[in-house]
Amino acid sequence: MDNFCEIEIKKKWLFTYTKKQGLLFDLYAWFLLWQSYGWDFNALSHKNVDELSSAMLYTGALSWNRFNGIRVDFTKEEVQKWADNLSVGKMKELGRVLLESMKVMEEIKAGAGVEKKK
DSSP, X not given: OTTEEEEEEEEESSSEEEEEEEEEOSHHHHHHHHXXXXXXXXXXXXXXXXXXXXXXXXXXXXXXXXXXXXXOOOOHHHHHHHHHTOOHHHHHHHHHHHHHHHHHHXXXXXXXXXXXXX
16 A cells, blocks of 8 residues: 555553554545544645644544554544654655655545646
8 A cells, every 4th residue: 555654652551552553544534634624725735744744643543443443542632742753764754655645635636626826
């Protein structure tokens, strides 16, 4: 899958442990971004990197869990902490995967009649 990656996150319960979390940046993840955050195509270009990356991590994780039938055990606030703890290498991988998933968005924008800013 070109629109998938995996991260390691630290979870706390009675003790701290590391867990792998898949991220799937498919159409469902983009739909969740619009639904959960109320952002449209134009709003995306006005978001700062931190805002956009934590939102995409959240919706990518939700999409992965839904695709694999896994119960969601995280909140938006927890996902913001995930973003803060990612290595530079993992952030570069996430950026590559997100750019790949955006190719689909260009097709949707064209079909929806949304013009690119020049």
